[in-house]
Amino acid sequence: CDSNFDELNTNKVSATSIDPAFQLNAAIVGCAYPNGSLIYDIGVVQQIISPNSGVLTGANYNQDNRNATQELWQGYYRNVIKNTRDVINRIQDQPERSNLLQMTRIIQAFAFMVLTDDYGSIPYFEGGQGYSQQVYLPVYDSQEAIYEDLIKELTEATSALNLSGRVETADILYAGDLNKWKSFGYSLLLRAGMRLSEVDAGKAQQIVQTAFQGGVILSNDQNAVILHDPNYTNTIGNLLNSTEASNFYLTAPFVDYLRSKNDPRLSAIAITYVGAKSGPEQTVASGTYDASVHVGMPMGNDNAGAVKAASDLGLASFYEFAQADRRRVAKNTAPNFLVTASQNNLLLAEARHRGWITTGDVESYYNAGVRAHMEQLGFVDENSAIPSDEVDAYLAANPFDASKALEQINTQYWISSFMNGPEAFANFRRSGYPILDTNPFPGKEVDFINRLTYPNSEISVNSENVNAAISSQGPDNLATKVWWDK
Amino acid sequence: QVTDLIASGQTINTAGKASKTFLDLQQSLNWLEQEFQVSIAYQDEIVKAKKTRAKMDSFESVEQALTVLLQGTGLKYDKAGERFYIISQKKPSQVPSLNSQETVLVNSFPASNKINGGSTFSGIENAKVEKRRVEIGGRITDENGSGFPGVNILLKGTTTGAVSDAQGNYVINVENENSVLVFSFVGYVDQEIVVGNQSVINVQMEVDESNLEEVVVTALGIEKSAKSLGYATSTVHSDELSINRTPNVMNALQGKVAGVSISALGSGPGGTSKIRIRGQSSISGQNNPLIVVNGVPIDNTNFGSNPGNNASDSSIGVRGGGNTSDGGDGLSSINPDDVETMTILKGAAAAALYGSRAKDGVIMITTKSKNDSKGIGVTYNLNYTNEAPLDFTDYQYEYGQGEQGVRPTTPNPTSGQWSFGEKFQPGMTQVLFDGVTVPYEPIRGRVKAFFRNGQNVTNSITLATSSDKGGMSLSFSDLNSKGIVPNNTYNRKTINLGFAYNLSPKFSFRGNFNYSHEDNENPPNIGQQDNTIPVALYNMANSMPLDVLRDNRYDANGNEAVYSRFRNRTNPYFTLSDQFQNIKRDRIFGNIALKYYLTDWLFVQGRVGQDYWSRDQDYNNFPTGQASRAPAPAGFVNGVYTQEQRRFREINTDFLINANKKFGELGVNVNFGGNHMQRRSDLNSVQVTDFVVRDLYTVQNGRAKDPLYDLNERAVNSLYGSAELSFQDKFFLTGTVRNDWFSTLSKENRSILYPSVSASWVFHENLNTTGWLNFGKIRAAYAEVGSDADVGAYSNVLFYGINNNLFGGQPVGGPNGTNLPNPNLRPMRIGEAEIGFELSMFQSRVSLDMALYRKLTTDQIVSAQISDASGFVNTSINSGKSENKGVEMLLTVVPVESNDFTWEASMNAAYNITEVLSLLTDQPGERITVGTHVFNGELRQIVGMEMGQVAGFGYRRDEQGRKIFGANGIPLRTPDLVNYGSALPNWVGGFTNSFNYKGIMLSFLIDFKLGNIMLSGTNFNAVRHGLHKMTLEGREGGVVGDGVNEAGEINTAVAPVQSYWEVVRSQALVEPVIYDGGYWKLRQITLGYDFTKHLPANQPFKSVKLNFVANNVLMLKKWVDNIDPESFGYSSDNLVGMESTGLPSTRGLGFNLNVKF
DSSP states (O other): OTTOOOHHHHSSSSSOOOHHHHHHHHHHOOOOOOOOHHHTHHHHSSSSOOOOOOGGGGGTTOOHHHHHHHHHHHHIIIIIIIHHHHHHHHTTTTTGHHHHHHHHHHHHHHHHHHHHHHHBOOOOOSOOOOSOOOOOOOOOOOOHHHHHHHHHHHHHHHHHHOOOOOOOTTTTOOOOHHHHHHHHHHHHHHHHHHHHTTTOHHHHHHHHOOOOHOOHHHHGGGGGEEOOSSSSHHHHHHHHHTTTTTTTTBBBBHHHHHHHHTOHHHHHHEEEEEOOGGGGOOOOTTTEEEETTTOOSSOOOOOHHHHHHHHHHTTGGGGGSSSOOOTTTOOOOOOOOEEOOOHHHHHHHHHHHHHHHHHHHOOHHHHHHHHHHHHHHHOGGGOOOOOOOHHHHHHHOOOGGGGGHHHHHHHHHHHHHTTHHHHHHHHHHOOOOOOOOOOOOOOOSSSSOSOOOOHHHHHHHSSSHHHHHHHHHOOSSSSOOOOOOO | OOOOTTTTTTTTTTTHHHHHOBBBHHHHHHHHHHHOEEEEEOHHHHHHBBBBOOOGOOOHHHHHHHHHHHTTTTTEEEEEEEEEEEEEEETSSSSSSSSEEEEEEBOOOTTOOOOOOOOOOOGGOOOOOOSEEEEEEEEEOTTOOOOOOEEEEEEESSEEEEEOOOEEEHHHHHHHOOOOOEEEEETTEEEEETTTOOSBEEEEBBOOOOOOOOEOGGGGGGEEGGOOOOOOEEEEEEEHHHOOOOSSSSGGTTTTSTTTTEESSSTTTTEEEEEEEEEEOSSOOOOOOOOTTTTTEOOOOOSSSSSOOTTTTOOOSOSSSOOBBBBOOOOGGGGGGGGEEEEEEEEEHHGGGGGGGGTTTTTEEEOOOOOOSSSSEEEEEEEEEEEEEOOOOOOOOOOOSSBBBOOSSSSSSOOTTTTSSSOOTOOEEEETTTTTTEEOOOOOHHHHHHHEEEEEEEEEEEEEEETTTTTEEEEEEEEEESSSSSTTTEEEEEEEEEEEEEEEOOOOOEEEEEEEEEEOOOOBBBBBSSHHHHHOOOOOOOTTHHHHHHHHOOOTSSBBBBOOSSSSSSOOHHHHHHHHHHEEEEEEEEEEEEEEEEEEEEEEEEEEEEHHHEEEEEEEEOOOOOOOOOOOOOTOEEEEEEEEEEEEEEEEEEEEEEEEEEEETTTEEEEEEEEEEEEEEEEEEEEEEEESSOOOOOOOOEEEEEEEEEEEEEEEEEEEEEEEETOOOOOOOEEEEEEEEEETTTTTSEEEEEEEEEEEEHHHHHSSSSEEEEEEEEEEEEEEEOOTTTOOOTTTTTTTEEEEOOOBBOOOEEEEEEOOOOTTTOEEEEEEEEEEEEEEETTTTTEEEEEEEEEEEEEEEEEEEOOOSOSEEEEEEEEEEEEHHHHHHEEEEEEEEEEEEEEEEEEEEEEEEEEEEESSSSOTTEEEEEEEEEESSSEEETTTTSSEEEEOBOOOOOOTOEEEOOTTTTBOSSSSOOOEESSSEEEEEEEEEEEETEEEEEEEEEEEESSSSEEEEEHHHHHHHOSSSGGTTTTTTOOOOOOOEEEBBBBOBOOOOOHTTHHHSSSOOGGGGEEEOOEEEEEEEOOOOOOOOOOSSSSOSEEEEEEEEEEEEEEEEOOSSSOOOOOOBBOOOGGTTOOOOOOOOOEEEEEEEEEOO
C-alpha cells in the first residue's frame, strides 16, 4: 500500500545539493552589518545617532533595546554560520575543494569574531551545528576559548590555502584570488592579535608577527568588501533611505572632531539640508556638503531635547543637523567593508609603535592608513572622492605625533571604521580611543556600552546555556565587559 | 420539516428552531410519516387546528410519538399493521373503519403526486362512491408473508385509490380489464399489475433496499441509526446556516454547538473561520477539523494571515512582505443554501474511520440532492445584512499629538503616531503636513469615520425535484459582500447540482458537483505592525483629523506624504487608494458514488471525488511612492508587485463493502473499505521590484524579477473496517480498525494501525416504569487516530535554493528556510476515551446530553523554536504529549407551553483543559516556544502547564511585590519571561431562548468564551504611543513609579513619561497589556414569522418565511481595553492569544426571506 511513496515524496523542484561555493557567497553577503549595528555599534562610538525612542532606542540613550541588540546575532547565525558550517561539513573530506574549505573557515572566523566581540560568550563550538550535529540548544563558550580557536582556525586555514590548487572562480569576495584570501586571513589574524593587547600582550605580539609575516591587506584593491547592488542592498543604507531617512544624524563629537582637523572627509561623508524644518524638506536641492555648514547632533537628546538643541544652535529644526549622506556614503548600494587597508595600516602602526613588529616605521603606516581611508571614500561614491592634494594637505597639517601615538592611531582607526560598526566599537573598547565624553542622556543605563545583550529568544529557548554564560561572564546587560576588554 | 437533534441530541437553538418544535398536529403527523416512513390515516377535520408541542426528533418510535402528540387532544391511535397507524377520536364510531366492506377511497390525489405510504388521507370526508364496473379484491402480504396494512393501491391514470386494511386486505373498483393497479408503500418496491380477468389479486411486497430508514450519516457516509452511536455528534440543519448567515458558512454557528469553538477573524468577508473542536490537541500549527462533503473530504487550505500550518501543501505564503491579508479558507467557497445537514463528529471514535485527517474532528456536510417533497419545487432565498463597525476604543483625549509634551507647530511635523503632546486647551492649533493649521483638539470616533458599513446580499434560487426513483437539486447563489474597509469587496457565485437515482432496486448512484467562483478584492492587511490600515488607524495620534490625513496623503510628486517619523505606519488613506490585491478562485468539487446490492443484506459501493481549484492572486506588496520604502535606482520607480497562480487537486477514491443482517434479535453490520488519497499543488509566482513605467503593475514592467515554482505531492492509502453488533435494538457495540500509509513519512514510520471501539445502551424501556423518562441512552467509546498532519511533504531533507538574482555575476544560495529538517518523524497518535448519556424526560420538556472525554495526544510533531545559534530557527520534534480533558453538555428545557405561547431555553457549555505532559522530556517546566508576537511576547508550551502559555517580560518586583525601578526611573523588567496563563479558553458555550407566540418566533443567543489570556497588540501600541489611558500618569513633570530602586529604597527617580511607557517596546515589558481575553456577548437575535398560512389558496407560493436577524448585538462583558477580544487576525494556533490589531468587529442587522414555489 505504499508502493510509489518514496518516489512521490521526492521533491522534484528543489535541489538537495548546490555548489558549496554559492553558499560561501551567501555567507559573505550575510556578513554585511545589520541595522542593529547602526543603533548600537555606530552609536556607541558616537558617529551616528537618532534622537528617537522606541524602535530606535539604543546607544542614543545608552539603554537596552533587545530588538536591536539581537539583529547581529540573528543575521550572522542564520545567514553566515548556518552556511559556513554546512559547507565545511560537506567538503571537509574533499581534497579538491580544500581551498574553498579554507576560504569558508576564514569567513566563519570573521563572523564569529564579530559575534564574540559584540556579545562576549556565545555558542561557538556548537554554534551553527543544528543540521550537521543536531545541536538545537548549543552551549556557550567563553571569549577566551573562542579567541584561542579563532586564532588556530585563521592560522591553519590561511596557511592551508594552496596557491596552485583549485581556483574558486564563483567567489564574490575576491573571484577566487588566493593571494587576496591569504591577505584577508592574515588581516583577521592581525586583528585578532591586536584584540589581545590588553589581556595578553605576549601572545598578541606573537600572533601579530605571524600575521604580518604572512602578509596582510595593505592596499585598497585588496580590501575585503561586499559590493552591494540594487538587488543586494546595503541594509543600513536601505534603512537610511527609507523608514528612518530623517531620523539619524551625525553626532557633534564626530563632526566637531573632523572639522577641528579640517578633515576633508567631513565633506565627503556629510550633508546638511539647509533650512530643513522637516524630513520631507530634506531635498537634494537644499543639501550641501560644505564642511563649514555641518552641525552634528549633540549626544544625549531625546526627540524634544533634539528640538531644543537645534533651536539653541540656531538651526531651523533638528532636521538641519548634518547627516551621513544617504545618497553617497549611506546610499542603498554603499559597499560594506569587512577589512580595509586603512585599518590594517593603522593596526601595524600601533604594532610597530609597540615594537611588536620591526619592519617599517610608525609614521609611514599611520600616513598610509589615513590616505587609504580617504581614497576608499572615493571608491564608495565618486562624489565623495578626496583629491590627493587634500590628503597631502591634511597629513601635513596633522602630522603623526609619536608622543600621542596610540591616541592618534586609534582615533584615525575610529574615523577609518566609519560605517563599520562592529570594528569601530571593538577597537574603541580595546584602545580606549578616541576619548569620548559619556553620553549625557538622563535616562542612560550605563556611561559606556561595553557589550550587547543576548536575544530574548535565547533567554526563552536556550535559557540553561545562556544562564551558564551569564554566571561566568557577568550580568546580561550593557555594562558587562568582554574578556579582552580590560 | 427540519429537525435539530440527531444522534447525541446536541440541539442548536436559533432562528427557526421554534417552528420545528412547536408544530400543529397535522404537521407533526406529516413529519412522523416522513421520518419513520409509516402511514398515518386520519380525517383532516379531527386533527385540523389542533396544536401540540413536542421535540419531534427525540422520538424513538412512532408509538412513542403518537402517545405524546395525542395527549389531551381527545384522539387516540391504533396500530393497524406494520407501519400503518390510524388516528381516531376517543369517542368511537366517527371514524370510518377500515375493513374490506368499507374500503376507504382516496380520490383527491393530484395526478402528479404519486401515492405512497407517506401520503396523508386528506380527502376522506370527500370520498364518494363512484359507479364501479369491476370490483377487485385481494390480500397484500409483506416480505414475510404477513398481511400488509396501509399499502396504497392506485388505479393507474386516475385518482382512484384504496388502502389495505389491518389484515392486508383491500378492495378497489376498476374500470375494465385493461386497468392497471399500482401497489406502493414507502420502503417497498412498487408493483404494477394488469387486472386482466382476475377478480382476486394477491400481492407480495418486496423491500426496497435502497430506501433505508432515517438514520445518521456517520463517517465515510455510512448510515447508522442514531441510537446505535457510542459517541457524540451534533447535527446542524440548513436553517441554522442560512437564516442567520455569514459569508463564511461556519461563522454562523458561533456559540451554538457544545464543545465547538468558532472564531470569526477580523479579516474581512472573504476571511477564514477558525474552528476548534474539543479544544486544541496539537501543540503547534493547525487544529482544523476535516471537511467532508457528501462523504468525500475537500481541501480546507488556509490562506489566513500567519496560518501557521507548517505542513500546508501551499506552504509558501505571501511573498516579499507588505501583504498580510487573510485570503480565506476552503469553507469559504460553500454556499449555505446548499447544505442540507451538517454533522459535527467531535471525538476520535466518531472520526476513526477518516483516520489521520480527522484528528480534530470532522465537519460532515450533506448537500441537497432532491426536493423535500415530491415533485418539483423552486425556492428563492434573499438574505441581507448590514455590518456596522464597532468601536471599543476608550483612549485618552486629554493630551494630543506630539512627543515629549510638545505639540506640532511647524510644517511637516512627524509625530503622527504619537499622542505624548500637550494638554488640550481651547483655542490651541497644530500644524500638520506642509502647513495645514487645524485646531488642536481631540478627534473621536475615527473607527466609525474611517470604516464604512459593510453589507452582505445573497440571492439564491434552488430548483429541485423528487420522485420515487430519486431526485435532483440545482441551485445558483450569488453572494455580494462589501467589507468595512472601503475598497474591500467579496463576491461568490456558486452552482450546485446534487442528484440521486435508483436505476433498479439493486443499483443506484448519487453524486454532486459544486462549482464556485470567488472574487475577493482588496482583503485588508492585518496582524502586522506595518503596512496595515488597522494598526495605523488605531494608533493615529488622537488629534489627527482624518480628512486632513486623507486630503494630504500625496506629496507634490505623487508619493506618500510623510506624516509620521514612523514611516512604517503608512497613511491608511494612501494604503486605501494605492495598495491593491485581487484574489480569484475557481473551484469545482464533487463526487459520484455507485452502489450495488449483491443481496438484500450486502452491498458494494465505489466512489470517486475530486476537489480542484485554481487561484489567481496579484497584489502590490508596496505601492510606488510609499514613504517606508527606499527610492529605486535611477531610471526606475520603487514598489513591489507579485502575481501568482496556485492549482490544487485532491482525488479520493474509495470502496466500501457493507453487510447488514439480522439474526433474530442480534444484528450484525460489517463494513470493509479502502481509500486512496492523492494530492498535488502547484504554485507559480513572479515577484518584481521597481518599475520602469510608474503605476503599471505588471511583471514585465519590473526591474528585478523573482520567479518561483513550487510543487507538492502527497498521498495516503488506507484500509479500514468496522463491525457493529446490536442486540434487541438496545445494545450496540461497534469496533473499527484502520491502517494508513503516509507518503510524507519515512519507510519505517509510514504505516500505522489504529482501532476504535464504542458502545451504547438504550435503557429507558428497562427503567421507564413511571413514564417520566421518554428516552435514555448511555454511550462509551475509545479510539485511536494517527496523523502526519504536521509533516510537510519532503520535510525529511534539507533543500537548497539559488537566489534569483546573481551577485556580481555569481550565484548565491543556501539551505531553504529556517526550519531544520528531521528525517525521523513518526505519525502523531491520539487516543481518546469518551462517555456520555442522553436523557429526555417529562414528555421531552427536559432533555440533557452530556459527554466527558479525555484525549491523549502523543508523538506530537511540534515545530519548536530552537536557538538560532544553531543556524536554524525551528525544527520539527516528535515527542510532544498533551492531554485534553473536558465535559460538554446540552440542556434543553421548556418552561412554558400553551396553545399560544411557548418558551424553550437551551444551554450548551463545554469545559476543556489541555495540559502539556511532555516535550522532549517530561521534566516539569521544560518548554518550547511555538510562536512569537510581533516583537513583544511569545506563545509557549510548557510541560506541566496548560497548553498555549502567553509569556513575556514583566515588571521586576522585590519580595514584597513592589516594582523595581532603575536609576533613571524606568521600570526594570524581570530577568526571564513570565508565563501569564493559557491563551486557550476553558469555557465555551451559549444560551438560547426561543419564544413562539401564535407563530411569531423570537430567539436570542448569548454566548461566551472564558478563561483565556491574551497579549493585546492594540493596547501595546496604545501604551507606547500615549493613547492608552494608563499613560496619563506622569504627563506633567514625568513619572515617579510606585516602587523601589535597586537598593530597595523608595523610588524617587523621575522618568520622562514617554520613555516610561515605551518600555513595553524597548524592553518588551508587556505586563501592562496582558488581559483576560474572555467575553460574554449577546450574539444573535432572530425574529421570524411563517406567512404560509395566510396565503390565499390559489397562488403559486407554497411557503413564505421572513426572519429579521441581528448578529454580534451587544458586548455584555469583556476585560480587554479598547478592542473586542474577538477582533483577532491570526488563524494559527501558534499565535493564539497574540492579538495584533485586526479589523473592528461588526454588528450585523438584516433579514432573510425564503419563498417556495
